[in-house]
Amino acid sequence: MTRNAMIDEWYPVGLASQLDVHGRKTALMGEPIVVRRGEDGNAKVTGGNEHALPACIRYGHVWSSLGDPQKPLFAIPEADQPGRRLVDVGVVRVRCSPLRAVENFLDIAHFPFVHTDILGSEPHTEVQNYKVEIREDEDEVWATQVKFYQPQAAKSAEGGITTEYMYRVPAPTCSILYKTCPPRPGEWDVITLFVQPLAEDLCNVWPWMALFDDETPMTDLIHFQQTIFVQDRSILENQIPRLLPLDPGMEIPTRADLTSVAYRRWLKRHGYTYGAQLVAQ
Amino acid sequence: MKLYDYVLSPSCYKVRLMAALAGVKLSIRPVDFHPGAEHRGPELMTLNPAGSIPIIEDGDLVLTESSAMLVYLAATAAPQWLGNDTAMHAARVQQWISFSHRLTASLGAARLHEMLLRPGNIDVLQGQGTAALRELEAGLVEQSIRGQRFLALDRPTVADIACFPYVALAPDGGVSLDPYPAIRLWSRAIRAIEGFIEMPGIHRLHELKPEPVPEVGEA
Amino acid sequence: MRLSRGFVRGEALSCIYHGWRYAQEGNCLRIPAHPGLTPPDTIRVAMQPVEDGDGIIWISAGEPAAGPPRFDGLAPLRSMMAETDIAALEAAAGTKSAAGLLDYTHNAQTVQLLLAPEGQARTLMHVLADEDSNPTQRIAASRAAEALRRAAEHIRAAGSPNDP
Secondary structure: OOHHHHOOOOEEEEEHHHOOOOOEEEEEOOEEEEEEEOOOOOEEEEOHHHOEEOEEEEOOEEEEOOOOOOOOOOOOHHHHOOOOEEEEOOOEEEOOOHHHHHHHHOOOOOHHHHOEOOOEOOOOOOOOOOEEEEEOOOOEEEEEEEEEEEOOOOOOOOOOEEEEEEEEEEEOOEEEEEEEOOOOOOOEEEEEEEEEEEEOOEEEEEEEEEEOOOOOOHHHHHHHHHHHHHHHHHHHOOOOOOOEEOOOOOOOOOHHHHHHHHHHHHHHHHOOOOOEEOOOO | OEEEEOOOOHHHHHHHHHHHHHOOOOEEEEOOOOOOOHHHOHHHHHHOOOOOOOEEEEOOEEEOOHHHHHHHHHHHHOHHHHOOOOHHHHHHHHHHHHHHHHHHHHHHHHHHHHHHOOOOOHHHHHHHHHHHHHHHHHHHHHHHHOOOOOOOOOOOOHHHHHHHHHHHOHHHHOOOOOOOHHHHHHHHHHHOOOOOOOEOOEOOOHHHOOOOOOOOOOO | OOHHHOEEEOOEEEOOOOOOEEOOOOEEEEOOOOOOOOOOOOOEOOOOOEEEEOOEEEEOOOOOOOOOOOOOOEEEEEEEEEOOOHHHHHHHHOOOOEOOEEEEEEOOEEEEEEEEEEOOOEEEEEEEEEOOOOHHHHHHHHHHHHHHHHHHHHHHOOOOOOOO
16 A cells, blocks of 8 residues: 555646636645646646646636546536536635545534534534445445534525535545535535645645525625634644544544544545555554 | 625624624625635725725725724724723723734734735744734733733723734644643633624634533434 | 543533543543443543642642642742743753752742743743732742743754844
């Protein structure tokens, strides 16, 4: 198992709306890269020695890789659905492992304590049993039938509702949440976390959303999601150990942690260990 | 009273917090500071050429300095927060309000660098922030020796609100609050004030809410 | 997640992240995500012996043979962190610790310090003052401790530009 297994994946490196011809400097897994708009309008990403890296634009972001991705970027069909508001939330840097950023996004037991009176509140702290699987065909982690009572589930929600969730991990540092859409029962609001690994303990987090909400101004949608993520940030920067443990050890998972247990198992199976620690180093 | 506001801005939060504590209802106009840089766009630059937020509009009055907004809110609705009952108290309040600008310039800039990728020399900013926190700690220790729990008096004033947000968010910029017990006690005292509101990164005190009684079979 | 970030309700300490609640003996009382579950006894936090000696909190690694030292006539004033080691503090004070305390006099005000190293290059300074001192004297004692720290950190940074 080497750290190189994550080299051939796609990672977000910038906002498509902020592409310019001069280029912006950033990094992927310790390697400096430059992201700019080419003459044809497409994104151009270069690594050391002006070496051209793979690049594509999808879901409002520029994506690149230090290696050779074997598949196109994962699909989110809801992104193309007419009537959806597509929201670029904006980058937030966090001094934590990129894998920890994803795992925290999969957790709901913290809602009443970290997102108090928004995504959860005491005494409604119980996490009922839900279903978790690694879908072998797509090779993705999925959690379904997740339910939680939320005082303010979304900007579009009027009052407290029991929200239903699904979580999906299609790539080691990306997670997609499907949640109850108050204005359109039967549809799911889509909220994603695209994480750019800068170092094993440093990442840029690029949240993005595809929502049904005709009322709320765009800035309010952005601020709501930034609020949620920045509430998580101080937790993420204080987790011990810094690197995500992939071997069972001191931590004791409960039934509420099924998604993160599956995520860690899936990471280990693939050798996705950038930002992780194994007992046998 | 209209506030041009960014939910993640500690300076805007000073105004939101003071308004909540003073019982003033604000009309919030959200500004897409990040990623949209709306504060630098034509509409807001016309209103405030400094290109900063918060901005308050109240009739003909436009205010662009958060310290002035705190004083205006207090003077309008809760004058005891001005702390100007004596010349000495008024001076202490002004001293700490002036000091608060160093917190913005150091801890605030460090936070913008670490969290929102703004330019800056992080080592210098963190060093300046640490120096400011040490001065604040010493000041609070001396206040507590005098039997006073807040910066200027034994009750909170606009000076405390001016200093609190950037101090509480120092860890966002990589500056720990662990070495400053007096600051932590003062932060708890502020968060225990009736009417206190949070911002992302500044959590309420869960201990103020009693442990819920377990309910059987609830969703 | 450090429990020092948590919150106390009654006689229990809860973690800020998921609200897991721990009793004074270290065992977990409640996991909010599973309110009906009695947490297994294996879920517990490590404990250390602690004593409150006249306002100074002492902990020990392992079982100590005797109680913590007492400092008659002195009362705790404040705790501060110095970005330097005990040797630099002693050099700045011009004396070494005796009976656990470092004496320092500045502007005719004497202060006593209990020093505890934190790693190689930091020291916790617990400042004690005469228990009969008035507020003016206590403020002077606090400033004396600040002066000592400034001098000691300057020694540590000897060679680098003096930053006023």
